[in-house]
Amino acid sequence: MDQFLQAAFEEAQKGYDEGGIPIGSVLVHKGKIIGRGHNKRVQNGSPILHGEMDALENAGRQPASVYKECTMYTTLSPCPMCSGTILLYGIPRVVVGENKTFMGEEELLKSRGVDVTVVDSQECYNLMQRFIQEKPTLWNEDIGV
């Protein structure tokens, strides 16, 4: 795993250790992490703090010019909310840990010109599978099922 996906995975692991949903993300600008985060549905009672959203929130207010040079790393394929946010800010590149557990809006992203790379990480997949087996109801809530 490259260092940035590794950092996103560490966020996911942190979420798991907190009893939350183990999805993590980092926002990278010019080779530097400017925001990192993980899903906070359980921890904050938040329906909007998916991993990607938490990373963006933690990066704070950035000018459009910065987002347009960023790469978003996420351990799981981005859902419609997170994909829409990537489109809003014009983030041009997304690196996805895996999309076997959940297929997000990769096609929509690509159709709008976003470069989407799926790493197919076994570590990301195993962590999600372990979590879903333990807490299937919580997982369904997170994806609106």
Next chain:
Amino acid sequence: MDQFLQAAFEEAQKGYDEGGIPIGSVLVHKGKIIGRGHNKRVQNGSPILHGEMDALENAGRQPASVYKECTMYTTLSPCPMCSGTILLYGIPRVVVGENKTFMGEEELLKSRGVDVTVVDSQECYNLMQRFIQEKPTLWNEDIGV
């Protein structure tokens, strides 16, 4: 204006009075507001708390069955982030104050089966125009320009 769009407008006005971006929203379930909010970019330094997102956050964790019976009222056409969130949770109906100031992802929502009604409210439009004239840079930041 109907009572729920009026409530969303009052949220927008509150945001304006706080020096923020005047966009407000309410989430309505079976004729009752279960979440209300307004854009908090300035107030909380947040890039993700658009009006709709704030209303959803304030509604807290809800089961999928509740979202699927909700209507989202928003003073301005929902951006890609907020539209993606509407799709994630399967909110079936969106009432939009106006879309002359900004045209969001109404076509995407409709293509996924969401019922989108645009009220074309002069009050919503006037408040946004006043704000944009006063703080054009802040407005551009909010829509990723």
